[in-house]
Amino acid sequence: MDNIEALFKPESIAIVGASRTPGKIGHEIVRNLVEYGYRGKIYPVNPYANEILGLKAYPSVSSIPGKVDMVVVVVPADKVPSVIEDAGRKGVKVAVVISSGFKEVGREDLEEEVVRIARKHGMRVLGPNIFGILYTPLRINATFGPTHAIPGSVGFITQSGALGIALMGMTIVEKIGVSAIVSIGNKADIDDADLLNYLREDANTKVVLIYLEGVMDGRRFMEAAQNFTLRKPLIVIKAGKTQAGAKAVASHTGSLAGNVAIYSTLFKETGILEASTVEEAFDWARAFSYLPSYKGGKLIIVTNGGGAGVLATDVLAENNINLEEPPQSLRDKLRPKLPGFASLKNPIDVTGMISNEGYVDAVIETLKNESVGAVLALYCETAVTDPEVIAKELIERIESELGGLQKPLIVALIGGQKSYNAVATLNAKGIPTYPMPERAASATAALITYSKLRESVKLRIDELRGITNA
Numbered sequence: 461m462d463n464i465e466a467l468f469k470p471e472s473i474a475i476v477g478a479s480r481t482p483g484k485i486g487h488e489i490v491r492n493l494v495e496y497g498y499r500g501k502i503y504p505v506n507p508y509a510n511e512i513l514g515l516k517a518y519p520s521v522s523s524i525p526g527k528v529d530m531v532v533v534v535v536p537a538d539k540v541p542s543v544i545e546d547a548g549r550k551g552v553k554v555a556v557v558i559s560s561g562f563k564e565v566g567r568e569d570l571e572e573e574v575v576r577i578a579r580k581h582g583m584r585v586l587g588p589n590i591f592g593i594l595y596t597p598l599r600i601n602a603t604f605g606p607t608h609a610i611p612g613s614v615g616f617i618t619q620s621g622a623l624g625i626a627l628m629g630m631t632i633v634e635k636i637g638v639s640a641i642v643s644i645g646n647k648a649d650i651d652d653a654d655l656l657n658y659l660r661e662d663a664n665t666k667v668v669l670i671y672l673e674g675v676m677d678g679r680r681f682m683e684a685a686q687n688f689t690l691r692k693p694l695i696v697i698k699a700g701k702t703q704a705g706a707k708a709v710a711s712h713t714g715s716l717a718g719n720v721a722i723y724s725t726l727f728k729e730t731g732i733l734e735a736s737t738v739e740e741a742f743d744w745a746r747a748f749s750y751l752p753s754y755k756g757g758k759l760i761i762v763t764n765g766g767g768a769g770v771l772a773t774d775v776l777a778e779n780n781i782n783l784e785e786p787p788q789s790l791r792d793k794l795r796p797k798l799p800g801f802a803s804l805k806n807p808i809d810v811t812g813m814i815s816n817e818g819y820v821d822a823v824i825e826t827l828k829n830e831s832v833g834a835v836l837a838l839y840c841e842t843a844v845t846d847p848e849v850i851a852k853e854l855i856e857r858i859e860s861e862l863g864g865l866q867k868p869l870i871v872a873l874i875g876g877q878k879s880y881n882a883v884a885t886l887n888a889k890g891i892p893t894y895p896m897p898e899r900a901a902s903a904t905a906a907l908i909t910y911s912k913l914r915e916s917v918k919l920r921i922d923e924l925r926g927i928t929n930a
């Protein structure tokens with residue numbers, strides 16, 4: 461097991477600074493590890509305690525009898541170097557340093573000392589100034605965030621601690637399943653590139669989302685990102701885009717926010733999808749984590765409301781995605797089933813007088829058509845239809861007639877309480893569904909844009925190879 465793997469798959473974890481007092485960070489991390497169901501060995505380390513949460517406590521890492529793969533360090537900053545030295549001597553592979561009080565407050569010297577000691581022992585360091593790491597496949601919750609994260613396939617790397625913890629809570633409420641949440645903080649040693657290289661190979665992670673304030677080594681980041689995006693989608697929220705924001709970044713994690721335009725260009729070149737808001741980033745991540753990838757073919761909008769169709773079309777056009785006419789075979793299929801005044805252009809407007817069954821039927825027929833590569837289904841709640849019935853029938857027919865989704869289907873259900881309930885029902889069944897047409901359209905655009913970016917990254921790499929081999 462290499463050191464980065466030990467961060468995700470440790471067989472034993474020591475928490476140094478495991479407090480006896482509930483509510484203190486060092487106590488809550490032990491509790492989270494126990495309550496979330498980590499099956500490896502947990503060793504609380506605290507020279508003043510005999511036991512914590514029923515687990516035997518040790519005065520130091522070196523006094524633990526068994527091997528220790530990971531230490532989580534939760535002692536004040538000035539005590540961290542000696543803890544790292546002790547853990548290094550013990551042969552620990554990776555240290556997760558929660559403590560603040562390093563580069564972000566001008567103590568570069570202390571941060572460098574920690575890394576120097578760790579390197580001497582061949583140990584890697586995550587942090588400092590972080591809230592920890594979560595890896596759901598092995599039920600590791602070594603954070604002081606919420607306890608019960610929902611397992612899934614989104615990997616989330618965050619440079620911001622408090623925002624990261626808050627978003628961890630949000631994923632639970634929004635039922636966005638995660639494989640990993642990694643707080644990366646000051647990035648004294650382990651950086652985004654290390655994590656991307658690991659998560660690229662991780663079978664439990666389908667998409668990665670990074671909240672990024674700045675990178676130390678741009679070339680290294682871009683190389684890792686490019687290798688990553690050839691395999692899996694990578695969504696980045698770049699914070700510190702304005703001058704004022706960049707200043708805030710400097711005092712937050714001590715990073716340089718850099719030139720916004722340069723970042724955006726490099727992101728595109730390496731196949732990164734840049735989200736402008738946190739909401740957008742998670743909307744996209746949800747779609748990528750649920751759906752099969754887009755493999756070309758027409759994108760068709762099916763809607764029962766013209767306005768929703770127009771709003772979605774605008775969002776797609778802003779993302780350089782133009783809608784083509786639906787295939788004739790699909791029009792022939794739908795024409796006899798729809799009111800005479802329905803539009804069979806793209807968006808296909810099945811009209812507000814369509815029944816529950818008629819609406820679901822139109823979506824299923826569109827999904828079945830061979831020339832169709834993705835479907836964006838928009839629905840406005842009316843008195844003649846019931847979104848909860850629509851959601852249920854859609855789920856049933858996708859299962860019974862299509863054997864599950866073979867191509868992307870993104871849904872927006874716009875309306876009152878019943879629509880909100882139906883949004884949750886569809887999401888729980890792995891059909892990405894949003895309460896607004898623009899959000900569904902934006903997620904659709906992300907899926908298609910990723911496949912285009914990936915192709916252009918591939919092409920560019922092939923060209924470069926051609927030049928080098930010539």
Ligand code: ACO
Nearest residue numbers: 477479480485505506534535536559560589590591621622
């Ligand atoms: N080895 C092991 N345990 C030790 C040692 C040692 N050498 N020395 C002391 N301890 C024990 C203490 O006795 C205490 O246990 P107790 O409560 O049972 O007495 C425990 O370790 C913790 O030590 P304290 O001195 O009480 O430290 P405290 O818990 O107050 O603070 C902390 C430590 C949390 C690391 C603090 O210094 C810190 O950095 N806080 C900020 C953390 C943070 O926010 N990180 C960024 C996250 S992201 C975000 O913004 C949310």
